[in-house]
Amino acid sequence: MELLETVTQYLNDNELVLATAESCTAGLIVSELARVPGSGQTIDCGLAVYSPEAKNRYLSVSFDTIERYGLTSEETSRAMALGAIDNNNADVAIANTGVAGPGAPDDIPVGTVCFAWAFRHQAQLYVYTRTHRFSGERNEVRLAAAHHALELVPKLHREVLEGKAPPV
Structure with a gap:
């Protein structure tokens, strides 16, 4: 719970609002964050988008990207x-x-998860991608992935603020 409270506090302190687009975690990132009282003001939405069609329909992910790089890819x-x-x-x-x-x-x-974090700062977008492999059973992988995704938000956001992140 400490991680979730730390991330919620960071989002609140920096007046940041979060949206998620979750495939393998199926909404668990937002669900975990929502366990913290006061986190509601830091969450805009959480989308569970499993299928290629949902990724295209709700997020405008091109079918060409999915076909070329695969569903499990940083791209x-x-x-x-x-x-x-x-x-x-x-x-x-x-x-x-x-x-x-x-x-x-x-x-x-099994356990391979590709992540991306996008930040909007001063009308500019910044994106980080990473791939991580988690061990454990299905729901252990999902929970570890959700926590990993949240854990990196403060670090990556500070890099954006310090001018260390490449713009999109």
Whole structure:
């Protein structure tokens, strides 16, 4: 709970509003953050977008990106984060797509999750992408991925503020 309280406090202190576009965590990022009293003012929305059609419909992720790079790719998570920040009233967007298990398509190891964090600062967008592999059963992977996504928000946002992030 300490992580969730720390992130909520950071979002509140910096007057940031969050949107998520979640595939493998299926809304768990927003759900976890919502456990903290006072977090409601930091959340705009949380989208659970599993299918390619949902990613396209709600986030404008092109089918070409999905076909070229795959559903589990940093390119797809990047497009999801940009779609989430563009289509909502948010300063921060977190997106993920991955394989929580039990099976893995296309020889992608179970536990592989691709993340993207998009930030809007002074009318400019910044995006980070990362891939991480988590161990454990399906729901352990999902929870670890949700916490990982939230944990990096303050660090990455500080990099944006310090001018260390490349603009989109």
